[in-house]
Amino acid sequence: MASLRVAMSGCLLAVAVVGAALPAAAQTAPPTIEQVIDTATALETFRAVALSPDGGRVAWVEAIRDKDGRPSQRGAIFVAGLAASGLSSPVQVTARVPVQAAPGSPETPGSPEIAESEIAWSPDGRRLAFVSDAAGGEEQLFVADFGPAGPRPVTRQVTRLHGHLSGPQFSPDGRSVAFLYIEGRKGQAGPLQATARDAGVVGEHVEEQRLAVVDITNSSDANVRILSPADLYVYEYDWTPDGRSFALTAAHGSGDDNWYVAELYTLSAASSGGAGSLRSIWKPAITTQIANPRVSPDGRSVALIGGIMSDEGSTGGDVYLVPLTPASAGAAGEAKNLTPGRAASPAWLGWTSASRLLVVELADQDTALTALDLPSGKPTVLWHGPESLTLDSRSLGVSLGRDGRTSAAIRHDFGHPPEVWAGPIGAWKQVSRSNARFTPAWGEARSLHWTTDAGNVQGWLLAPPRTEPGRRYPVAVVVHGGPASAHHAGWPTTAGVLASQGYYVFLPNPRGSYGQGEAFTLGNVKDFGYGDLKDILAGVEAVVHSGASVDPGKVALYGWSYGGYMAMWAVTQTDRFRAVVAGAGIVNWQSYYGQNRIDQWMIPYFGASVYADPLIYARSSPITFITRTKSPTLVLQGERDAEVPAPQAYEFWHALKTLGVPTE
Numbered sequence: 001m002a003s004l005r006v007a008m009s010g011c012l013l014a015v016a017v018v019g020a021a022l023p024a025a026a027q028t029a030p031p032t033i034e035q036v037i038d039t040a041t042a043l044e045t046f047r048a049v050a051l052s053p054d055g056g057r058v059a060w061v062e063a064i065r066d067k068d069g070r071p072s073q074r075g076a077i078f079v080a081g082l083a084a085s086g087l088s089s090p091v092q093v094t095a096r097v098p099v100q101a102a103p104g105s106p107e108t109p110g111s112p113e114i115a116e117s118e119i120a121w122s123p124d125g126r127r128l129a130f131v132s133d134a135a136g137g138e139e140q141l142f143v144a145d146f147g148p149a150g151p152r153p154v155t156r157q158v159t160r161l162h163g164h165l166s167g168p169q170f171s172p173d174g175r176s177v178a179f180l181y182i183e184g185r186k187g188q189a190g191p192l193q194a195t196a197r198d199a200g201v202v203g204e205h206v207e208e209q210r211l212a213v214v215d216i217t218n219s220s221d222a223n224v225r226i227l228s229p230a231d232l233y234v235y236e237y238d239w240t241p242d243g244r245s246f247a248l249t250a251a252h253g254s255g256d257d258n259w260y261v262a263e264l265y266t267l268s269a270a271s272s273g274g275a276g277s278l279r280s281i282w283k284p285a286i287t288t289q290i291a292n293p294r295v296s297p298d299g300r301s302v303a304l305i306g307g308i309m310s311d312e313g314s315t316g317g318d319v320y321l322v323p324l325t326p327a328s329a330g331a332a333g334e335a336k337n338l339t340p341g342r343a344a345s346p347a348w349l350g351w352t353s354a355s356r357l358l359v360v361e362l363a364d365q366d367t368a369l370t371a372l373d374l375p376s377g378k379p380t381v382l383w384h385g386p387e388s389l390t391l392d393s394r395s396l397g398v399s400l401g402r403d404g405r406t407s408a409a410i411r412h413d414f415g416h417p418p419e420v421w422a423g424p425i426g427a428w429k430q431v432s433r434s435n436a437r438f439t440p441a442w443g444e445a446r447s448l449h450w451t452t453d454a455g456n457v458q459g460w461l462l463a464p465p466r467t468e469p470g471r472r473y474p475v476a477v478v479v480h481g482g483p484a485s486a487h488h489a490g491w492p493t494t495a496g497v498l499a500s501q502g503y504y505v506f507l508p509n510p511r512g513s514y515g516q517g518e519a520f521t522l523g524n525v526k527d528f529g530y531g532d533l534k535d536i537l538a539g540v541e542a543v544v545h546s547g548a549s550v551d552p553g554k555v556a557l558y559g560w561s562y563g564g565y566m567a568m569w570a571v572t573q574t575d576r577f578r579a580v581v582a583g584a585g586i587v588n589w590q591s592y593y594g595q596n597r598i599d600q601w602m603i604p605y606f607g608a609s610v611y612a613d614p615l616i617y618a619r620s621s622p623i624t625f626i627t628r629t630k631s632p633t634l635v636l637q638g639e640r641d642a643e644v645p646a647p648q649a650y651e652f653w654h655a656l657k658t659l660g661v662p663t664e
Helices: 002-016 024-028 033-040 255-261 494-500 518-524 531-544 562-573 589-595 599-606 614-619 622-628 647-659
Strands: 021-023 046-051 057-065 071-083 116-121 127-135 138-145 154-157 163-170 176-183 210-215 224-226 232-239 245-252 263-268 279-282 289-295 301-307 318-323 345-353 356-363 366-373 378-385 388-390 406-413 416-424 438-440 445-452 455-462 473-479 504-509 550-560 579-583 633-636
Touching (some): 046 416, 127 163, 127 176, 138 176, 232 289, 301 345, 455 531, 473 531, 494 504, 504 531, 518 531, 531 550, 562 579, 562 622, 622 647
Parallel strands (some): 473 504, 473 550, 550 579
Antiparallel strands (some): 046 057, 057 071, 245 263, 289 301, 388 406, 406 416, 445 455, 455 504
């Protein structure tokens, strides 16, 4: 039971804390759990960054502090100038009642009751579109005009809608702003959000996200046009260079579930909400989800990322090029794979010219910026390093200037907290200094490699903040979610908390992860739990023989979502782990198929529905082998989780209680 208490402490920290850092003055002694919680919640959170096309300004979304001085779930927008003479001081886009700012943070003249997000620059860099709920608590689209009079812009509201707005993009002529709109919805959409409780007659209420456009030169209240059909959920889109149409990824039916079968469409900007001008130009294979559509500067093709993906927003795969106009009328286009067989996972792309793409990808341990020359797809690595460049809190990417060489991103690694950086690729300059007072509460991070039948496998080993000669330290293995995801070099959250408490923390990227190419990511298809656990166990042995001062007899396992499944699976397959924490895990794939609300994701991984091939699901279900379990296990679960419903946690916990295995 001692091991169980250790696991519980680490897991509860992981849930309660969004980061682990301590001010430098507190580093003289090992941090207590209370110190980690108190200081980590003060870390500034960056949620988006956007560089103006001319490279003259950078905007970002930063968390607003609540009454206790900690970042809240709400956000404010800041803008800084990037003149050749140096950086200007950041200012908030809209001015309201001042609230207390942290030392070193930009002035925050905003109310904690206001949320601003979803930023996009106009082509001339003089206007910034954003979403705010400042108008009566409902989300609306605003435009900030930056004139010559001063740094603070004049802001005006351009929509009066009732629902959820996201993804604004200016038209090429700067006269209109397109955006995504879910009528009647309050708050964020997507399967990662808490689901509403069922009541009365149970049935699926489908909320469709539609593409809309607003003319910002027209002051009329009726200046919003809904373009896409009422039965289509639009996920992402991009304008064509002439402003007459869009390329978009979309699917009919439930947006959460059908992202996995989305197609690439074109849609006229003159559409009136019907299906007449909607045309599918690529329907991917069942194991290929698509994301990040970008129309070429000459308007002839669309580049996008396609691959097996388990969560919308966690992007990886290969880069595809699809003709915008098919060879024959009414025919779907043929997609060309520009990156077949490369040992990397593209996560974002943008055009630098009509014959060149810039790709941000995870390549083994590094984030890399790679140029692809067309039509050959020949890669040239422009920059790479063991750190993260993100556009928001989770997605790798950069905001690219018109010159194709200047960019901005949220930059961080194991030793440096997130900040906004901008400038020429590889020569970025730090723009924000909101987290300057934080230093790591953990030790050195090392990249480890080992070999299995899947080939090269990579992971990270994060050390405690200090070690004593001759002493051996316990190991906490943290399995990432997904499975199509990866641990990459960045300011740690769960891992940082555990390392601060005296653990070596091992972060493996087994088959099914990003970073080694699409064949590696496909490595756990029809094989959940078998090859991926083999890779993790081989990685644990690599840690034991790495020279680190670890105790091979004290190894614990923690995971959430796919990692939670791996935790539930591991205890039925091995006694290697002294204690296990399973968060939002899956114990029974057969019952899970009928309980979750995104069952489309399972067919690419299992090859068929559970009704067509129940045995392939049973083969990888922990419940099939549950009587083998001996390891003490803590089970954590969100009550209103639609991706991994609570009955899965109850079924696992009930089995362990019945079998006499220590569990809570």
